Amino acid sequence: MQSREVDAPAVQTLLAAAVAAPSIHNTQPWRFGLDPDSRSILVRVDRRRPLPMTDPQARAQYLSVGAAVFNLRVAAEHLGWEPLVRLRPAEDDPDLLATVQLTGPVAGPSAPRDLRELYGAIERRRTSRMPFTGRTVPDQVVMEMTGSARAEGAHLDVPDIVTTRRLLRLTAAAESRNAVHPARTAEVRTWLTAPGAAAPYGVPLTALGPRDASGRVPVRDFTGAPPAPQLPTLRFERHVQLALLWTHHDRREDWLRAGQALERVLLTATAHGVRTSMLHQAMEWPDLRQAMAGSRRRCHPQLLIRFGYGPDGGRTPRATADEAP
Numbered sequence: 212m213q214s215r216e217v218d219a220p221a222v223q224t225l226l227a228a229a230v231a232a233p234s235i236h237n238t239q240p241w242r243f244g245l246d247p248d249s250r251s252i253l254v255r256v257d258r259r260r261p262l263p264m265t266d267p268q269a270r271a272q273y274l275s276v277g278a279a280v281f282n283l284r285v286a287a288e289h290l291g292w293e294p295l296v297r298l299r300p301a302e303d304d305p306d307l308l309a310t311v312q313l314t315g316p317v318a319g320p321s322a323p324r325d326l327r328e329l330y331g332a333i334e335r336r337r338t339s340r341m342p343f344t345g346r347t348v349p350d351q352v353v354m355e356m357t358g359s360a361r362a363e364g365a366h367l368d369v370p371d372i373v374t375t376r377r378l379l380r381l382t383a384a385a386e387s388r389n390a391v392h393p394a395r396t397a398e399v400r401t402w403l404t405a406p407g408a409a410a411p412y413g414v415p416l417t418a419l420g421p422r423d424a425s426g427r428v429p430v431r432d433f434t435g436a437p438p439a440p441q442l443p444t445l446r447f448e449r450h451v452q453l454a455l456l457w458t459h460h461d462r463r464e465d466w467l468r469a470g471q472a473l474e475r476v477l478l479t480a481t482a483h484g485v486r487t488s489m490l491h492q493a494m495e496w497p498d499l500r501q502a503m504a505g506s507r508r509r510c511h512p513q514l515l516i517r518f519g520y521g522p523d524g525g526r527t528p529r530a531t532a533d534e535a536p
């Protein structure tokens with residue numbers, strides 16, 4: 212096993228898993244390479260699709276790359292390798308965000324859930340911006356989700372009703388600010404793709420859900436003002452189930468860890484038949500992001516996750532190796 216080569220089918224399996232990760236506006240801000248000598252996958256940030264308005268520090272893009280790194284780890288274990296991750300391993304190569312070295316055979320199951328068990332969820336996971344049924348996700352599943360974040364060095368709070376309302380209000384405030392900010396609206400709009408368009412990046416109109424008739428769930432408006440396509444309106448769940456992902460620090464390494472935690476949480480939910488979507492808007496305004504932390508000290512909110520039972524989300528495209536040199 213130690214001397215096993217990373218053959219072409221294995222590389223294909225690893226990369227297919229990596230690119231299935233979620234990314235802000237489906238910008239897929241990653242590039243991969245292979246160092247056969249050290250049997251390592253090199254993960255770089257791809258700076259060619261920046262979001263200067265939404266994500267000026269590229270924090271959300273680092274989260275996205277972190278999610279891809281987590282999928283690489285799951286796929287490596289699925290193929291029988293123990294993955295060894297080094298974050299930002301080379302000072303003189305700042306775009307190299309991680310290396311995932313395929314070391315010996317997988318040892319015993321890793322707590323709290325064997326990563327191999329999450330492999331099937333990688334392809335099944337999709338962002339669902341649809342209304343959920345409101346059926347409560349069992350405590351056992353929620354505990355597994357919070358344990359998944361903890362296992363990656365991050366934290367996941369599942370708030371009570373009062374805090375849930377506060378987090379939704381802050382997200383709605385961000386959404387309202389975005390709506391009257393022409394440069395931000397224009398930036399988001401460039402990532403919305405028309406049905407049938409062959410664009411390898413961005414969010415297709417078919418992956419969007421309706422607007423919430425009650426106004427309770429502030430899903431991101433990718434469409435902008437008329438004459439842009441107008442979405443139907445439906446009632447979303449009354450009891451919205453949210454989880455706030457946060458870290459103690461806010462360095463680049465923390466963003467990469469938070470991204471791995473994010474994907475571990477999403478895959479754990481998916482493995483239990485729970486749908487997920489993301490509400491990132493409040494993270495894009497420093498005062499609102501700080502307010503999301505509440506009275507906690509040393510709390511840096513990274514992303515708000517909405518979860519529950521309901522319909523699947525629409526498919527989003529991925530760039531092939533030719534499209535992403």
Ligand SMILES: Cc1cc2nc3c(=O)[nH]c(=O)nc-3n(C[C@H](O)[C@H](O)[C@H](O)COP(=O)(O)O)c2cc1C
Nearest residue numbers: 233234235236237271274337338431489490491527
């Ligand atoms: C850091 C991050 C932030 C995101 N923020 C939002 C958001 O605010 N609203 C939203 O509808 N989707 C959000 N998404 C989901 C992406 O749009 C989605 O992952 C992408 O379009 C690919 O689709 P998929 O998740 O179905 O594979 C976010 C994803 C990531 C990783």
